[in-house]
Amino acid sequence: MAFKPYDTSKRKPQLVSLIDMAFLLLLFFLVTSLVAQLTQQEQKLSIPTPENKPGRAQILIQFLSENEFLYIDQTTNSIVQEVNDQFGFESPGKQRRRIVERMLAEKKYDKVEVNKKLKDLKKFATDHPDQQYFILIRCPKEIYYYHVLQLVQSISGLPNVNYGCVGGTVADIRNATDISLRTEIDNHGKKRENLVILFPK
Amino acid sequence: MTHSEKKTFSRNIKLTIYGILTVLVAGLFVVSYLFLTRFSGLEEEDIHIPPFTKIDTLKIPPRPGIQGVVISGPVITDLIFDINLKAADIQPLDWNKLVSIDRTAEVTVRARVAADGRLIIKRDQGDILDRGHPDAGREIEKSLSSWVYFPYKEGLILFYFNVPSKGTKKVIIDATKLKRNKKVPEKKEVLNGLLHYIRGLDQSEIGYSSVTFE
Structure with a gap:
């Protein structure tokens, strides 16, 4: 059987496949760049889930109402210390009640004041990137989560300032089973006097 | 046009077409790079993340506890x-x-x-x-x-x-x-x-x- 000789002069590049490949490449780059962008955004997104044990924080912000907050940080230690020193003879329950009353009298702030405090904290955290902050926000279910998000918005954006949100009322602090100062060693080996608040189960 | 001239001409045309396609594909790479940098708004260092650093950046955030809270106090100096x-x-x-x-x-x-x-x-x-x-x-x-x-x-x-x-x-x-x-x-x-x-x-x-x- 005679075969037709292969005519190389009639050979043409497969343009359809090449264009197909070119568009596939374009599509690939479009998708991957979008995914890369999303990954970057996801990395910045911090949604820590609560765990069923006492957590650790540098600041506790307890919603009292939409515009009132209990802002507890390390400066609250002095209240606990003073109550312990002055009323050490009283029962632990009575001392706890005194501590909470003083906290509510001295550490209650409105939205503007809290935002100012958080702004100052952010400034400090920016200047001291080695310092790590975790802010625990407790919000009763009666208050719309929108208010929590507003607060979160003023905290977020810094790599060394993290936050966590849990549900809870000031009644948990009022009825706490323990409000005391405890000397502990932190991750850097430094001795710290931490404030422990254990909520009722 | 002789047969050899025809062959040379056809080869040149083929080479030109392949050349144009190569430039087009290379152009696509350039466009893709530009897309990554300019259009997607990523920083230069964010585009090429080495796999080992990617693990480091994905830190598990601290988790809040619901049973209580331990608020870090001031450092006690001896x-x-x-x-x-x-x-x-x-x-x-x-x-x-x-x-x-x-x-x-x-x-x-x-x-x-x-x-x-x-x-x-x-x-x-x-x-x-x-x-x-x-x-x-x-x-x-x-x-x-x-x-x-x-x-x-x-x-x-x-x-x-x-x-x-x-x-x-x-x-x-x-x-x-x-x-x-x-x-x-x-x-x-x-x-x-x-x-x-x-x-x-x-x-x-x-x-x-x-x-x-x-």
Whole structure:
């Protein structure tokens, strides 16, 4: 059987496949760049889930109402210390009640004041990137989560300032089973006097 | 056009087409790079993330607890009980002078650190044992009486000065009888620092152990 000789002069590049490949490449780059962008955004997104044990924080912000907050940080230690020193003879329950009353009298702030405090904290955290902050926000279910998000918005954006949100009322602090100062060693080996608040189960 | 010319022409056309396509594909890469940098708004260093650093950046955020909260308090700094060199009128004990006064002196001093940190020596109550070496005893008493410690500890402190000593320590300080000052908060640890202000004597010649006062 005679075969037709292969005519190389009639050979043409497969343009359809090449264009197909070119568009596939374009599509690939479009998708991957979008995914890369999303990954970057996801990395910045911090949604820590609560765990069923006492957590650790540098600041506790307890919603009292939409515009009132209990802002507890390390400066609250002095209240606990003073109550312990002055009323050490009283029962632990009575001392706890005194501590909470003083906290509510001295550490209650409105939205503007809290935002100012958080702004100052952010400034400090920016200047001291080695310092790590975790802010625990407790919000009763009666208050719309929108208010929590507003607060979160003023905290977020810094790599060394993290936050966590849990549900809870000031009644948990009022009825706490323990409000005391405890000397502990932190991750850097430094001795710290931490404030422990254990909520009722 | 001859057959060979036709062949060459056709080869050139093919080469041109392949060349254009190559440029097009290369252009696509450039466009994709531009897309990554300009259009997607990523920083230069965010585009090429090495896999090992990617793991590092994906830190697990701290989790809030629901049973309670431990709020980090201020760092507790340990207190160092030592000589307050900035105190007014504090005088060092000049070892060379002591040697020149009495090179065989052997003196034991029982002193009391007061609550405010001052060192109190009462010769009339027998706080200085300097039998045979009164001049050296007075020189030591003069200096030691001016010493002031930071007020973190109080109680008895004993000093043993052995000027001719060779091989053993020339000065031994017994701080074991000191107790914490009651005003110091319990959570703060009080550590011993520099308990003397002696000049002209190597630190290795000064020891810290018990001293017998008799």
